[in-house]
Amino acid sequence: MADEPKRPGFFGRLRAGLSRSTERLTGGITGVFSTKRRLDDEALEELEEVLIMADLGPATAAKLTASLAREKFDKEVTDLEVREAFALDIAKMLEPVAHPLTIDPTRKPHVVLVAGVNGVGKTTTIGKLAQQFRAEGKSVFMAAGDTFRAAAVEQLQIWADRTGAQFVSGNHGADAAGLAFGALEQAKAAGADVLLIDTAGRLHNKDNLMQELQKITRVIKKLDPEAPHDTVLILDATTGQNAHAQVETFQTMANISGLIVTKLDGTARGGVLVSLAEKFGLPVHAIGVGESAEDMRPFLPEDYARSLMGLNRDEAAPVMEPVAEIPEPVIAPELEPEPVAELIEPEPEPVLSEPEEAEPHPEVLEQEPELLEDELETQPDPANEDKPTAEEQSAKPKRRLFGLRW
Ligand SMILES: Nc1nc2c(ncn2[C@@H]2O[C@H](COP(=O)(O)OP(=O)(O)O)[C@@H](O)[C@H]2O)c(=O)[nH]1
Ligand SMILES: [Mg+2]
Numbered sequence: 001m002a003d004e005p006k007r008p009g010f011f012g013r014l015r016a017g018l019s020r021s022t023e024r025l026t027g028g029i030t031g032v033f034s035t036k037r038r039l040d041d042e043a044l045e046e047l048e049e050v051l052i053m054a055d056l057g058p059a060t061a062a063k064l065t066a067s068l069a070r071e072k073f074d075k076e077v078t079d080l081e082v083r084e085a086f087a088l089d090i091a092k093m094l095e096p097v098a099h100p101l102t103i104d105p106t107r108k109p110h111v112v113l114v115a116g117v118n119g120v121g122k123t124t125t126i127g128k129l130a131q132q133f134r135a136e137g138k139s140v141f142m143a144a145g146d147t148f149r150a151a152a153v154e155q156l157q158i159w160a161d162r163t164g165a166q167f168v169s170g171n172h173g174a175d176a177a178g179l180a181f182g183a184l185e186q187a188k189a190a191g192a193d194v195l196l197i198d199t200a201g202r203l204h205n206k207d208n209l210m211q212e213l214q215k216i217t218r219v220i221k222k223l224d225p226e227a228p229h230d231t232v233l234i235l236d237a238t239t240g241q242n243a244h245a246q247v248e249t250f251q252t253m254a255n256i257s258g259l260i261v262t263k264l265d266g267t268a269r270g271g272v273l274v275s276l277a278e279k280f281g282l283p284v285h286a287i288g289v290g291e292s293a294e295d296m297r298p299f300l301p302e303d304y305a306r307s308l309m310g311l312n313r314d315e316a317a318p319v320m321e322p323v324a325e326i327p328e329p330v331i332a333p334e335l336e337p338e339p340v341a342e343l344i345e346p347e348p349e350p351v352l353s354e355p356e357e358a359e360p361h362p363e364v365l366e367q368e369p370e371l372l373e374d375e376l377e378t379q380p381d382p383a384n385e386d387k388p389t390a391e392e393q394s395a396k397p398k399r400r401l402f403g404l405r406w
Pocket of ligand 1: 116117118119120121122123124125152155201262263264265266287288289290291295
């Protein structure tokens with residue numbers, strides 16, 4: 001994969017994937033600078049709004065406009081100059097978090113635990129990772145740890161067959177930690193390079209989910225005290241700022257070591273990656289820009305920033321042609337995201353202080369087959385996905401005078 005970014009068309013694919021995000025941003029900026037205009041407080045404020053509406057978050061938006069003001073306040077600027085300046089600053093913000101998922105060849109296997117809410121793309125990402133590692137000549141094991149969803153097990157099996165990975169699964173509802181333990185035993189015995197562990201994104205409640213993730217970690221440590229070597233949280237970019245709540249919640253459950261952000265092709269919310277980088281500073285290993293094995297890109301900050309701002313890769317010239325619309329991704333109904341109510345709107349009190357936590361974790365989880373009511377909750381209307389939420393609307397910057405604000 002190291003050479004892949006140089007392949008012709010790679011940047012074009014990223015541009016196409018990010019087109020909806022790019023359109024929202026460049027459309028907004030061009031709206032502010034339809035003609036050459038002096039960069040005054042009003043223009044800065046309008047720019048800040050554009051950035052917030054494109055999911056960069058209020059803090060990042062304020063930083064970007066403040067930096068622009070330092071350079072160009074009171075000067076005549078064009079939308080191209082503004083986009084160039086933003087792209088430069090965004091690339092700088094993203095630089096510290098861009099870390100590919102590196103497999104340590106001395107570990108046999110290097111264990112990667114994959115976590116995240118249902119529907120964010122965990123299983124698909126495991127397939128894409130397996131494809132990448134197999135192409136590098138590595139031997140890969142997969143553990144189907146989402147044992148309650150038959151479709152999830154079958155889906156992973158298909159990826160294993162497709163990529164030539166070894167597949168380890170259990171009976172319906174089998175204990176995920178036991179399964180992971182068995183998979184690690186087998187992978188060790190086979191001298192495999194990588195073990196990818198899929199997990200459930202939804203159990204009966206957040207405590208069950210936390211216990212399961214913690215138990216998987218605890219149990220595999222019996223075979224390898226350093227495992228899992230990576231615990232990767234998968235985030236769906238279409239959830240916008242809710243991704244922040246998911247990072248916070250999962251950080252209380254597991255020692256999240258890095259992120260992979262998926263579905264950047266299906267959303268105008270690509271700016272969320274910048275706000276995630278700014279807020280959490282967690283490594284971003286890769287991004288998903290489509291459903292197929294080839295649609296995972298290493299995360300390259302400059303390419304990402306320039307794509308987002310509708311700029312070509314290496315030169316300052318803008319891409320003048322309108323960004324092509326790409327079709328909505330087709331999501332199989334049974335695999336549609338099921339956002340978890342308490343993950344999307346985390347309760348104010350910390351997870352660990354909840355009363356159930358006082359009890360020791362049972363070694364074997366008591367898992368009931370029934371779904372809880374909140375599991376049947378439906379997804380927020382995807383048609384509204386690109387519309388700013390009330391919260392985002394209220395995050396609009398307040399008008400202040402130059403000198404106080406910038
Ligand atoms: N457009 C698009 N779809 C994706 C991407 N990653 C995953 N998906 C789709 O999202 C749906 C849910 O993915 P899945 O891997 O089953 O999520 P999981 O529940 O977290 O394991 C599937 O239809 C995937 O094909 C991506 O980067 N782009
Ligand atoms: Mg899955």
